[in-house]
Amino acid sequence: MNDTANHALRPTLVVLASTYPRWSGDPEPAFVHELSRRLVQRFHVIAIVPDALGADQSGLHDGVEVIRYRYAPRLLQTLVNDGGIVSNxxxxRWKLLLLPSFVLAQAWCLWRLLHKTRVDAIHAHWLLPQGLIAVLLRKLSNRRPALLVTSHGADLYALRGYWMNVLKRFVIRNADAVSVVSAAMCSELKRIGAFVESKVAVRPMGVDLLEAFKPDPRVSRSDFELLFVGRLVEKKGLRYLIDVMPNVLESVPDARLTIVGFGPELPCLKKRVDDHGLGHKIQFVGAEPQSRLPAYYQRATVFVAPFVEAESGDQEGLGLVAIEAAGCGCPVVLGDVPGAHGLLDASCAKFVRPKDASELAAAIVELLTDRAGRECLAARARERVAKAVDWGVVSGEYADLIDGVVNARS
Known part of the structure; x- marks a missing residue:
């Protein structure tokens, strides 16, 4: 069967997103693309995403028809990457000037697509601005595809204030269905008066636990290596991990910390390491593609993600890095923010109060010095996440959710 005939048999799904891989192996978070490419068996998937310096051209990528839109001269298209929109x-502050063209350019691409292609459904990742764009264009157009909006956390927690909450409520009330990536986010929706029980479902993003993020018996696990993986932004809490390393080293002199990631806090974090005189104990690896991350998790003794609530209110919606670590059989220490409990609990991970240096140091030392305890914790975590967040499970749930809203409107 040729591609044209195959497209005709599948409903057309348009994906709107901000964060999206610029090229194969891009270290930017890839969960939107990972979900989209797994939906192509049931949908003709078209992704409308921002262009960036060095990004691949528009075209077919892993079965997804990717449309990259420009919103500024290419050198200035820096609103999304290296930390995310809120952090950037x-x-x-000058990047506020990029916001109008960023939003209008994505809206224009969607408007043109709605008027030249039969679109059965829109999946808008993030309430703002993508959810708002989709809601407004549906109201202005005589073509009204089904609409699913997914909140990942930053759009819900960090974008605060009266008018932001008004817009969030507007989007949710006018969407056909809404998903959040952890149950904790439902509490925030209720707090701002945006929770609609009949519309809101908890659907996490996924992790490839069958082929990529799994234990590898060929890799020897270190006895003293701590690992951090993630964007170097305030809500990740890395500064607090760096600050407790002297306390950890008092009890475990051979301990060392490997940091994998990139982001706007890199210069100040490196200065923090230098101020503590820990350059020989803490290594900044930089950004790594997803394909190289399993080896870090498989080798590390303990994975540490000391999540905190940022000054802006932003916090983790789910914390997929913890799931990746658990999938690889690495025991996990987490900052106790609500989203961290989306898939793990105290039976299979160590939780510490955010910004509490003594609790964080004690949890790390306990796991570094108790091999049997950490192996037991890791085994329980691996078993727990494998049942809930492998991409095979997650993509099927999202496909069913999208099918449901399409059928409800037909």
Whole structure:
């Protein structure tokens, strides 16, 4: 069967997103693309995403028809990457000037697509701005595809204030269905008066636990290596991990910390390491593609993600890095923010109060010095996440959710 005939047999799904891989192996979070490419068996998937310097051209990628839109001269298209929109705006206020063209360019691409292609459903990742774009264009157009909006956390927690909450409520009330990536986010929706029980479902993003993020018996696990993986932004809490390393080293002199990631806090974090005189104990690896991450998790003794609530209110919606670590059989220490409990609990991970140096150091030392305890914890975590967040499970649930809203409107 040729591609044209195959497209005709599948409903057309348009995906709107901000964060999306710029090229194969891009270290930017890839969960939107990972979900989209797994939906192509049931949908003709078209992704409308921002262009960036060095990004691949528009075209077919892993079965997804990717449309990259420009919103500024290419050198200035820096609103999304290296930290995310919220962090980039806080660090560089001039980037507020990019917001209008960023939103309007994505809206224009969707408007043109709606008027030249039969679109059965839209999946808007993030309430703002993608959810708002989709809701407004559906109201303005005589073509009204089904609409699923997914909140990943930053859009819900960090975008605060009266008018932001008004817009969030507007989007949710006008969407056909809404998903959040952890149950904790439902509490925030209720707090701002945006929770609609008949519309809101908890659906996490997934992790490839069958082929990629799994234990590898060929890799020897270290006895003293701590690992951090993630964007170097405030809500990840890395500064607090660096600050407790002297306390950890008092009890475990051979301990060392490997940091994998990139982001706007890198210069100040490196200075923090230098101020503590820990350059020989803490290594910044930089950004790594997803394909190389399993080896870090498989080798590390303990994975540490000391999540905190940022000054802006932003916090983790789910914390997929913890799931990746658990999938690889690495025991996990987490900052006790609500989203961290989405899939793990105290039976299979160590939780510490955010910003509590003594609790964080004690949890790390306990796991470093108790091999049997950490192996037991890791085994329980692996068993727990494998049942809930492998991409095979997650993509099937999202496909069913999208099918449901399409059928409800037909």
């Amino acid at each position: 705006l806080r660090r560089s």
